[in-house]
Amino acid sequence: MSSHADSHGHDEIHLPKPTFWPLLLGLGFVMLPLGFITWSMEAGGGSLISRFYTGQAVFGTGLALVLFSIGGWLVSNIRANEPALAGVEAGKFAMWAYLGTETILFGGLIANAFFVWLRDPAVNDKLHTFSAMMIVSANTFILLVSSLTVVLGLAAIQQGKRNDLIKYIGITALLGVVFVSIQAYEYSHLIEEGITITSSQFGQAFYMLTGFHGLHVIVGVIWALVVVFMAARGIITAQRYMAVEIFGLYWHFVDVVWIIIFTVIYLV
């Protein structure tokens, strides 16, 4: 990690105060797929109690933990008069560490969907229809544009243009909503084609992967709105914009994951 020189020329590492919120957030993100997997596996059988309580309870608790810890983390930072994820280099390092774990998670999900897809060539024709590929391509373009608006927003606040930051990050949130809406439309189209979460092993892997990615986009939209709120309140300035950089890392990562999903699952 790099350090900053103070007025006396000494190197000084700036670290945020210890907090337990990231641990809760990580626990929540672990519980989400575990609950989802348990829920899916029990959908075809099992006792009434296990079917309705085990998977759903774990998934629900994970979701609640994620939302609770994100809110708690933000509130604790705002109360401490610090931007979200304060600590210049430490904050970015923590975000990269988190993204490293997300890389493992999505790597596993993408590989799982790909290998299951190889054994089920029948779904090939349904995923590779012209209209289906156009819909997904439009969604890919939307995410690419949203990544551009994030970096333009960052560049704007670096030049002190707060209104432009609000405009660009607002557009990013809007594009995220459009992405999720188009994904919902795509789901309805695939369900009509007979690809459901219980129809096959591929259906399970496909919806697990794209649904989990969609969940990340939804979290990103909420996060973008928080950044807009912070900018509007003057918490983010030309001198303090680390919150935008941290949010940008998350959003670009979600874009990168989609770039790989688009290529490996939809085009190949």
Added chain:
Amino acid sequence: MSTPSSHESTPTTHHHPPIAEYITVFKWLTGLTIFELILAVSTHTQMLPLPEAALAVILIVAGLIKAVLVVAYYMHLKYDSRWYTVVLLAGVFFAVLLGAMLPFVLK
């Protein structure tokens, strides 16, 4: 530069790419996506007699180039500390390891 304290965020001192660079990267991303789409559609509709293995290799290489462009320029990994790259590559390593093991455990 003022002395950083626990309640004051230090101004970032990293290199900031010019906006023109962001636009150039976006053009490459869009161009590669259009290239991928045209190649995939023409192959799947039998307009282009390309073997599936060749299509897969070309598309995956194009996808990886796009991913690297976003990570390097939009996520500033090209300009930031190498420690971030190390952390990300550790994740990529374990992701590849997990993916390589999957065919042996999938039923």
